[in-house]
Amino acid sequence: MQSVTYRVDQSPVTPYQYLQDVEKYAGNIECLECEARAWYVRGSMSGGRERSACFAAHHTDECEIRTVVLVVDDPDVVPDEGADTARIVVDLDKRKAQDIMVPEPRDRQPTDTLWGAIHKKYANAADYPINKSLRQILSCLIKNPSYPEDDATIRIVCDGGRIALEGEVRQLLSYQTQLSGIDPGVVRLYWGLITNVNRKDGNTWLNCGDYRTEPSLLIRDEELEEEMLKAFRLKSLDDLEGAYFIVMGWLSGSETKPIINFGFAKYIAFVKYRVRDEDEV
Incomplete structure (x- = not known):
């Protein structure tokens, strides 16, 4: 996910915004659709491919906005x-x-x-x-x-x-x-x-x-x-x-x-x- 919800006021949060105020957002973000608790995932390199920073969550089975797969x-x-x-x-x-x-x-x-x-x-x-x-x-x-x-x-x-x-x-x-x-x-x-x-x-x-x-x-x-x-x-x-x-x-x-x-x-x-x-x- 490239956007999540800030639980306090329901405003959207991007990875860039998250890094600007980690203390404010950490532990207080959730999926926009299924409201599962979310966390920040750092960008990485694997097999010569770069993965951008994003958010992840343990989504419900019905959630349709999952962009990464957790294993x-x-x-x-x-x-x-x-x-x-x-x-x-x-x-x-x-x-x-x-x-x-x-x-x-x-x-x-x-x-x-x-x-x-x-x-x-x-x-x-x-x-x-x-x-x-x-x-x-x-x-x-x-x-x-x-x-x-x-x-x-x-x-x-x-x-x-x-x-x-x-x-x-x-x-x-x-x-x-x-x-x-x-x-x-x-x-x-x-x-x-x-x-x-x-x-x-x-x-x-x-x-x-x-x-x-x-x-x-x-x-x-x-x-x-x-x-x-x-x-x-x-x-x-x-x-x-x-x-x-x-x-x-x-x-x-x-x-x-x-x-x-x-x-x-x-x-x-x-x-x-x-x-x-x-x-x-």
Whole structure:
């Protein structure tokens, strides 16, 4: 797209205008037709061809003004959503993509546990025999935001089996626009879309919209940033603009400006996109 809408006053914005006042427009632009959140895409050279700077968005299927095609960068294999989703387990120490679902054991009763706190106990491998990834869960959420079924449970383990989070998925998982009423400091899952990245006072912010009023993921120090660059093979965190994320973390900030915090790169996953080159099939 060569023109988008500025959400504040519905005025049109071109790439040139965007660059004249990035702080004003970043996180506040959307598709003229389907109103999907948009982000700025820098110009580039590929195969001797120059691609002009433009805007991109995750348009609705019915939108007719898409001018670039987004493709998933380094996609995972997403499992059949028809499988039994009664129990999901994620081992944050393993990144290898495997089946996301674990069938409910027929000879065991569900265990009631408190959710939202880190438990100092260890997982029983007999209950959750197969490892999954946060990224696979995110891939399913992008296709179906209501995933998984209402009574599905999740167990997230790390550090050799310590349970970091456990409970009903629907009680533990929140989209970026559904953070009202969540207590600060409570560990849970969050997911959403990164529309822009900025840096201020030595911190890096992955913003889910207007950095002043909408949620942001906070990268507190250079060590975490370097860990993420290495873990996700990024040249810069700016490469995450337009990416979906899922993270195990906690909230700080305020009701009017939620801040999502997390401690290590293994606690977060992305489905990252790039603009498809013209010569790609």
